Amino acid sequence: MIVMLASVLPTNRDMADTGRQVIMPENASQLKLLRTLGQGWVEAITWSPDGKLFVVSTSRGTWIYNPADLNQPPKRLDSRGVVKAVFNADSTRLATYGKYTSVMVWDVKTWRRLEEIVIPYQNDNSGFEEVFNAAFFPSNELIITSGSEYGAGFHTWNARTGENLLDAHDYFHNRIRGAQVSPDGQFLAIFQGSITEKSNVVLWNLTTKQQIAVLEAGLTSEVNAVVFSSDGNFIASANGNIPTDFAESDVDNVAALWSVNSTQPLKILRGHTRWVTNIAYSPHSGLLASSSGDGSVRLWNTQTGALQAIYDERDGITEALAFNPVGTILAVSSGGGRISFWDIAAGRRHSQIDGFAGDRAPYIGPGGPDGNCCLTFSRDSNIITNGQFNGLISIWDANTGKAIAILRGHTSVITGVAFNTASQTVISTSWDGTLRFWSVKTGSSFFTSKFSIEKGQLPTHLRLSTDGKYIAFNIGYDYEGQNIHLYSTKSFSKIQEFQVGGGAEGAFSPDSALFAKSIFSSVELWNVKTNQKLTDLICLCVFGSNIEQLAFDTSGKRLITIHQNGGVVVYDIEKAKDIAFLNLNEKDRPHPFFLTTFNSTLTRLASLDAEDHPGQVNIWDLETQQHIASIEPENVEAILLNPSGEILATAERNGRITLWNATTGEKLTEIRSFSDQAQAISLQTFAFSPDGTLLALVGFDDVVTLYGIKSGD
Helix, strand or coil: CEEECCCCCCCCCCCCCCCECCCCCCCHHHCEEEEEECCCEEEEEEECCCCCCEEEEECCEEEEECCCCCCCCCEEECCCCCCEEEECCCCCEEEEECCCCCEEEEECCCCCEEEEECCCCCCCCCCCCEEEEEEECCCCCEEEEEECCCCCCEEEEECCCCCEEEEECCCCCCCEEEEEECCCCCEEEEEECCCCCCCEEEEEECCCCEEEEEECCCCCCCEEEEEECCCCCEEEEEECCCCCCCCCCCCCCEEEEEECCCCCCCEEEECCCCCEEEEEECCCCCEEEEEECCCEEEEEECCCCCEEEEEECCCCCEEEEEECCCCCEEEEEECCCCEEEEECCCCEEEEEECCCECCCCCCCCCCCCCCCCEEEECCCCCEEEEECCCCCEEEEECCCCCEEEEECCCCCCEEEEEEECCCCEEEEEECCCEEEEEECCCCCEEEEEECCCCCCCCEEEEEECCCCCEEEEEECCCCCCCEEEEEECCCCCEEEEECCCCCCCEEECCCCCEEEEEECCEEEEEECCCCEECCCCEECCCCCCCEEEEEECCCCCEEEEEECCCEEEEEECCCCEEEEEEECCCCCCCCCCEEEEECCCCCEEEEEECCCCCCCEEEEECCCCEEEEEECCCCEEEEEECCCCCEEEEEECCCEEEEEECCCCCEEEEEECCCCCCCCCCEEEEEECCCCCEEEEEECCCCEEEEECECCC
16 A cells, blocks of 8 residues: 655745745755744633633643733743643732643743742652642642552642642552642542543542542543532532543533532533533532533533523534633633633623634544645645644645634535635535635635535545646545546536546646546546546556556656555656656565655655564655665654655654655754644644745644744854
8 A cells, every 4th residue: 555645746946035945955954943823722721810811721832812802912831732721819820731741830920930840750650740730729839739640649739848738649540530629728539530441530638638539420421520619519520421432422421510528419410412521610609611522512500400501612512611700701612723702691602712723523433534634835835724623724824824714614524625826715625525615815615515425425635736727536435436526616517527446546737738547557648628538548557556646747748656566657648658667565565555755846756665664765766767765764654755855854653853865865854843842742744835945744733833944044
């Protein structure tokens, strides 16, 4: 099997000056982070006690907003992949912490970092030391609960004095999911378990240092969050299983209310149709808000258990929740990458902030895609589009980093994105079974074609002709059963449907006049404008296996095919014959798996035998069929040649990118898909811009980082 990891795009070294240098072997060591596009996954949200600040904790840091003017650009704190932020009582201090990072304390007036608290490692057998919770108390003392997620206990301690308030490292437990300390500092709630383990809430008295209750109520689902009421007398839990291969998603999707003095629940709040993700008490504890994988937020009367209101986000799952200090506004983060502010009295959304990555959890089930498909540059390298798991498409100005638009409408994973520079439109396909055309100016979809998901008609592998007049995309679930549809971007109508076999590969010629499609190990050429077949089947059968990738060179006179068994064929269209062959499968494996990448002019090919460990990348000259260089990187997940073919980029799963001289094999430099986190952000995909001046990386939090070399550096 061959996996192609780079789109073939034309390069033009005479493009308008962008103030950036073309990335070449001689200057690669000067590569720097130019900008970050997007703000990351929302992990938590909170208000300052005085209501003057609103804080969003994300995978890319802490973002401070003025709730009186949400249009003001937020202040960003370099807080290393923060999971949560907490204020002290008088709003003068803010503590931020991540899962496996230290706790940082900030002065709110100056945003100067006052201290960094390193989490002590308590147990040699505990694995990573994790921060489960941090909270300020009236004396400005910071109480931290940390420990091992799996099986080696935890402890709660005073960060100022170092005093251990509770040492439970001998406590045998299931997986710890998180912890909460009651507002008065008297109780600690640990919630634990997983889809394969018993889930419950264990309540501890921090004064007596004794376990006082186990809260279960016969619920069979996971506990996803717990929260104390403002007076510390009551506790609520969010329950439900995230759909997976191992868990039912329709079991006990509830919120439960408890008294700290009883092991029996006071109320079981039912109504959500998917797992309950989070819960929040209103300031005076009269209301409980619950968020869910069903995309709604429900408000409950805590005294009666009655449902008071339903807020429908219509934008993926709802996750983080936070009431403002006076209880008049509820902030909600959703899977659609936005935070909404709901007016409790009016029951409506009155404002929102955008720019966050959405959560893919509601869309990805068993057998779903596990990587980003759609990082795309416009042909002039000025625009970047990124299709996300949550159905969003973000459009950015590559030169300024400004968000141009966020396109909302798809309800499932994006499978293809193309930017038509001529018409300033975006074309997209999705696992929701639709093909959409969008106006960049208005951010709205103006044409939608719907296919039957029930019949397996999922559109994928979107291709746009160079002149922007035609698109082609595959229809079907599996590789063997797909057809290719050819559409006009002017009339939005189908021109041709190609019946193919043994895979559905296709490519436009650089002048947009031809479309080549594969049929098993053969190729057929069509005139796109006349919709006429130009050739009978061209049998590229020397390697005797199906074509898995095909592309035209920049002249449009040669066609290059890569076959399942590792064979490469160069076909001269004018001479109507094969002119070159390569065999990537030198070990003659019956079912090889290769990663391959072309440069944009199709003069060089790099290949990695993915079954070899640690693996060797071989680089070939396609004009002479000569082997140029061999490179032996470590733990490679993906490879990419720059437009000129002079640089090879290799990617590791932890987000590290290494650039190599593709002629000599020399290591040039290393970069990462993140800039300041202690914990790595895994890489989804990466791409060079067509003009060769930018390298874009997409982390698994759908944040795009742009690397380049400014002119004059």
